[in-house]
Amino acid sequence: MSDSTGTARQIRDVFAAAGARGYLYAREIGVSDGPQVEVEADEPVVLASVFKIAVAVAFARAVAAGRLDPAERATIGARFRIGGIGTAGYSDDTELSRRDQALVMMTMSDNATTDALWYRLGQPAVQSVIDDLGLTRTRITESCEDLFLGVVRDLSPGASLSDLEELIRQASPEDLATLAAIDPAQANASTPREIARLLEAVWTDQAAEPPACEQVRSMMRRQIYAHRLSSGFESGVEVAGKTGTLPGIRNEAGVVTYPDGRSYAVTVFTRAHSYADRQPAVDASIGRAGRLAVDHLRSV
Numbered sequence: 001m002s003d004s005t006g007t008a009r010q011i012r013d014v015f016a017a018a019g020a021r022g023y024l025y026a027r028e029i030g031v032s033d034g035p036q037v038e039v040e041a042d043e044p045v046v047l048a049s050v051f052k053i054a055v056a057v058a059f060a061r062a063v064a065a066g067r068l069d070p071a072e073r074a075t076i077g078a079r080f081r082i083g084g085i086g087t088a089g090y091s092d093d094t095e096l097s098r099r100d101q102a103l104v105m106m107t108m109s110d111n112a113t114t115d116a117l118w119y120r121l122g123q124p125a126v127q128s129v130i131d132d133l134g135l136t137r138t139r140i141t142e143s144c145e146d147l148f149l150g151v152v153r154d155l156s157p158g159a160s161l162s163d164l165e166e167l168i169r170q171a172s173p174e175d176l177a178t179l180a181a182i183d184p185a186q187a188n189a190s191t192p193r194e195i196a197r198l199l200e201a202v203w204t205d206q207a208a209e210p211p212a213c214e215q216v217r218s219m220m221r222r223q224i225y226a227h228r229l230s231s232g233f234e235s236g237v238e239v240a241g242k243t244g245t246l247p248g249i250r251n252e253a254g255v256v257t258y259p260d261g262r263s264y265a266v267t268v269f270t271r272a273h274s275y276a277d278r279q280p281a282v283d284a285s286i287g288r289a290g291r292l293a294v295d296h297l298r299s300v
Contacts, residue, residue, distance in 0.1 A: 018285035025192035026293035044184035048244030060212035070099035086110030106219035138190035232287030
């Protein structure tokens, strides 16, 4: 087995040049004794919206088991509209089927539809995914609403969720650094290795019944964001992923599949040295690091 130490060193240099600390794990799917690339792969990391992969699996399981009708319709109301992408930023109530809620949760990281599904399924359904796959270092106990209520409490006790975006804009770096939402000891958290295990379980039909796993894979293939993991790979290489973003946090967990059919689970988590809202160098480092890891795996 080829030594990946040099590749790991190159990946650390990529993160450092971008102004971040990075955590990465990569391996070929379906090759149990194959090479791996690791950069602090067992360190606890904040998941941010990467936790939605587990929610998607819980949803697909419920549909496959007949506990949830995917055509069931539900209204995304004011409670869930906390700003941001998709229905979370709408001005008016909107009604979607549960499967469409799952789709926009995964393709554009819609926080409102995530919470609608979270409360419909219940946290125990998500916990069952974690337990069944033996993800002993993974903790997912908070909805998006819980997370952002915590941010508001940390920045301005007594303020409301409607103040969230303004509070974050006005917060000092020192205030942002103390947020529970970006502390892996308090937030939804895991490790790069365990999230790769979750992805491999989805891609090998071990996370749920095959049709359910295919539903999750299909949604992840349709993610609209190409500025992180996808940026490291040319057209013709499929990247199915899920991003995650919080102050100082830029993540993506995905599966990279080449035309020859070989697929690789790649999980990349970063913590920037800055809390700037836009961090294109850190975003791009995720693609560069992922490409370095996959190139090594394909070369051995």
